[in-house]
Amino acid sequence: MFPEWMQGAPNRFDTVLVANRGEIAVRVLRAVKEAGLRAIAVYSKPDSESLHVEIADEAILLPDGPLSENYLNQEAIIEAARSSGAGAIHPGYGFLSERADFARAVSDSEIVWIGPRAESIEVMGDKISARSRMISSGVPVIPGDEVSIPEDGAHLGPLAVAAAKVGYPLLLKASAGGGGKGMRAVREPKMLRTEYEAAAREATAAFGDGTVYVERLLTGARHVEIQVLADTHGNCIHLNERDCSLQRRHQKVIEEAPSPAVSESVRSSMGDAAVLAAKAVNYVGAGTVEFLLSSNGEFFFLEMNTRLQVEHPVTEMITGVDLVQKQLEIASGLEMGISQDQVTISGHAIEARIYAEDATRGFLPAIGTLSTWVAPSGPGIRVDSGVRQGDEVTVNFDPMLAKLVVHAPTRKAAIRRLDSALSNFVALGVVTNISFLRNAASHSAFLSGNITTDLLDSSDISEFSDPEPPAKTLVSIAEAALRMGLDKTHSGVAGNPVDEHTGHSGDPFRTLSRSYP
Template sequence: MFKRVLIANRGEIAVRMVRACRDLGIAAIAVYEPGDEGALHVRLADEAYPIMAQLGYRDPDAMLAAARTSKVDAVLPGYGLISEHPGFAQACEAAGIAVVGPGSTVLSRVRDKVGAIAHARAVGIPTTQPSSRIFMPDEAQALLSEADSVGYPLVVKACAGGRGRGTFVARGPDDLLGVVRRSSAAAQSVYLDAQVYLEKAVLPSRYIEVPILGDHHGNLIHLGERDGSIQRNTRKVIEETPAPNLSQAQREAIWATAIQVARLFSCRSACTIEFVLDDEGNHFFTEVKPRLQVEHPVNEMVTRIDVVREQLRIAAGLPLGFAQEEVHLQGHAIFCRINAEDPWRGYLPSPGHITGFRIPGGPNVRVDTYAYAGAEIPVRYDSLLAKLVVWGPTREECIRRVHRALQEFQITGVQTNLALLWLILNDDAFIAGTYTTEFSRRRLLEMPPVSDYTTDLAAIVALAYLQRTQAAHRAIPEAFTSGWHRDSRRLPQ
């Protein structure tokens, strides 16, 4: 097992990885940008080193230099930032530093998403229909011609990263080029790669993800599936496992295809195989996420398998400690992504100083976060603030527990999407488990308030109005300044 591991990330996932290392007796080495010295992952790590490059955490050369300086055995990149950078993984491998992840060969193979789909289709795996190649945003005529060939509606997707940032739907030629520019700009901003490709949209559809673990001894297992169809601002904000309204036959077919795809691309460590389901329940492979995913805790809750711990063991050359038949999927889990953003103002980020932070507790309630009262939410990184994951023996009990946990969660100083999550979880389509990706187009913020809370809301509004309009400074009553109290003490004349 490793003795020293560099945590090549920040935020809540860095905190998560520091804890996993320390649980295994590994020294966790953090990195930080100027201004991030007080971050929680830095406080919890055994050592910390500054990253002074302009790109900060996203600079692979600076991260490799930190790994060499700190004399670590391995680098744990998590997700985002440089986690899918083949050049960084290859440089670490050349320097004799293990990468806790799939490795540079797998990263390079699945980074070509158009080629990956074609490769899967060639061996008989059902896939989505992508464009024939990737594009830069200034190839207007080529994009329009290719879109006509693929057919509308279609999805414009970033070549780097995954289905999320840089993913938008174009429903006709009139909005294609504008959507491409938005997608490319988002991809350049987040992944430093402006290339995009097109994919025939399946509408309505569901996004089903299957996380897998593979070692270097030929062992490969899945951890069930989860439904990530509910998105806001191109991010999956609620996921659940098992996916609702799937038959056992459908689940097993999806699991089998996921294992087939993982073997096709020689996936190692933690990867996720993503599918799109049409309204008839047919599943189509769309891409491989060669890294840990944001939503991984939801599968951990139903399997009781620590995915980051297994990543570290696999990278150290150890075999998986269990076979597929030993993976037991028990109960139901729901994941809520809590962002520092304002849903009432177009999901604008809400950076700033957290003045109050109280997390929910109780049985089977988990919160992964880097936040605390007094923490600073930065401007330049993702608005992800915390992840709430709840388990219950049934879906109904799990939903009730999520309701309770969201009511207990209190964050002040920055705006969050807690109220939006509450609206989604109380929506009839969610409760019935019949939602699709079209759910993300609903204008939930315009829904009327639940009648049970109308009186409470009126009282809250009244108190808020009084607080906002009351005098800002202490005032002395006029009667007190008139001298009546002095007159009352005068002796009779």
């Protein structure tokens, strides 16, 4: 049974397999169900009890072992799609989402790939080919050069020459890197070897490739990206920008839309450049073109992410466009049904990434059991979470637990809403960055909107430290809790009363002794 919206589509499917885990799998599985389709999850053994497995219509166990055996196991995932009757595969982000060979293998198996063509992924996935394609299409790029290093990394001569030409400080990137892995800043020539070795190791560990790319490090720049949407009928539009300037070691921390630094004219020229970039690779689906925006309004192409982004919800909040639903429509071969002049900006949205990490110890990933996990709710608050109370946080996967997204009429109101929502986000048993996010969002630089990508890395961490804890109150609470015998490890909201009549707690219409028919 195909849902009504898919009638007349050339590539119809009634079942979608989501080849991912965590919050993005939950997000996409929910969208799939909402679209009237069957939602299939895949999982590895440690994820047996995960939220994404629970909400799927059917979940398929992948082989045990390292990621290459399960979430990166192309054959097993395609086989899971076949056995469950899935007519389409959505890759989420990370994992296989930007693997051209997987996109090709899926299409070759007569399964609809919910993503761009393999060729688009290939061109944009390699920083060097992406760059030359952008240059030939007239999209502005940062001064930089490619270097291929011999397998053993013994001769850094060519790298040193390229580095001198580009100029210091520079950024050293593994060609196949991403997400801050395999990427190193080199401030002076004598650090070149050390940083190269670290970058090469990280890139090999995470991606299995070793070509290197050097580019000028623009200090004091902002990271601004444009969401694009393209269909198979030749329509290509942009959905405005997201500002992801608040980063730590090239990992985004807080993202917002619209950008406080983007004027209407920059938005329009950057949007045009993004559409140009997408068209240059015959892009189809949802994608993101990342730019560095310098303080004088100049911008340079950074890379294109040929998939859904972690921070896509801020765009959804301000434009009202459900990007995952659009991905499904476009994959089925329908026209996207929205034109550039229908894209508007309503209010301001901010996303904060909730990580299991300890800001007071160099942001080390933290592990443990989420004994208490109560996410905030209310008008303009959205939480995309991959975990529940009682879940185990392990070192097996990325430490991002959830995304908190707020939407309000103005940036100031959105910041207040963010702080309030973060205050009401209760996560106990595992150290999280929630407190750090509050400190960052109340920092004068963030409040003023003057954020550059090097803010967190170049500031003294004490500027973001917590206020003095109320020691007397805390130790009194601990002593009282101990005396009251509240010693079960999983406490929290377990005792939430459920109203017999309405089925949920706190219903303002319930009465103590009567229930209405």
